[in-house]
Amino acid sequence: MIKTRTILAGVLAIGLIGTVGACGSSSSSSASSGFVVDSAPSSLFDGDQLTQPFAKPNVTLTDTSGKQFNLVQGTKGKLTLVYFGYTHCPDVCPTTMATLAATMRTLTSAQAAQVDVVFISSDPKRDTPAVLHAWLGQYDPKFIGLTGAFGTIQSAASSLGITIEPPTDTNGQYTVTHGAEVIAFDAEGKGDLVYTSGTSVPQFQHDIPLLLAGRDG
């Protein structure tokens, strides 16, 4: 099993490198950052495994129903997939949520019940609980959406190595940053797997059962 995965990962890595070379002009740097994912064939996981795990941020924000939500308490014991993005985002944020929603639909209901997907807004001023509820609910009504003071969200992101800047509005050109990755925290709250933009449904499908089974790379 492990050997099969290793070979597959190797083949994928070669395929990806080929793609980068051929389509370099058409892919953005953010997409190409995903290509390191499969470069460590020794890992059991398709995600990028960190040597120094992140701790789940002990942050309290507002959920889509307007209630206070503490990330550590609210997702306790669950495999938790955390992403920082915003709803007025046309490209990466919807793609990431669509990929996670499609992944969740492939899991058994018992598996899905053990997974929390958390979308934390990097544009909290526009992403009110109601806006988050309407947007996120279309992907999966069980997804958790969090908003709040930008500084609080920025600190939480920073503790996970993600630098988000306050949204700027220059002559109607509204610029917002989003995270480039999904971070997976296991049931104990240890976050040592990172999924860069472009991670596919089959890759999440591969890793989630292993994480739920408590396997470690």
Next chain:
Amino acid sequence: MRFFLPVCALAVLATATACTSTSTAASPIATATTSTTATGPRGSVSVGDIKISNAYIPQPASPDVAAAYFTVTDVGAKGDVLLSATSDPSSQASLMQESETGADAGTMANISGGLSIPADGAVELGPGGYHLMLTNPAATLTAGETVVLRLRFKTTGTVTLKVPVTSLLSDAQTSSMPGM
């Protein structure tokens, strides 16, 4: 309100299908086609040296913003530049590029001066890279509907194509290779 959405979507889907089949023959866009591939309906068109293929707009979750994806191929020897676009239903259409801003974060920016299409080459607009952002569309874009895009190229001029609005999850990454 939310409970009525699926019903509306079905109704729109049926209408759009009927419209597409009856309007194709009478359409001035002689070479524009909408076909169904393994990944869902896609629009394409060919004008002069420019071929547009694999065009789709995932149904947006936000009423305010959507992204159009397609591949531009220039089969000629001179290359071309995609300068701007308009849409029907109308929207503010902007060519954007996704980019990293630093530590594990990203943002998008306008492509200044247009998007260069190399001679005998292709540029793909797809999730995570380039996209045509449609801001504040005049109508809700629902799966099954069609958006008409008019792409203005420096040399070829205006290229008009029909782009199907595909399902909300149609931009889910199903392959390990981005954009495929």
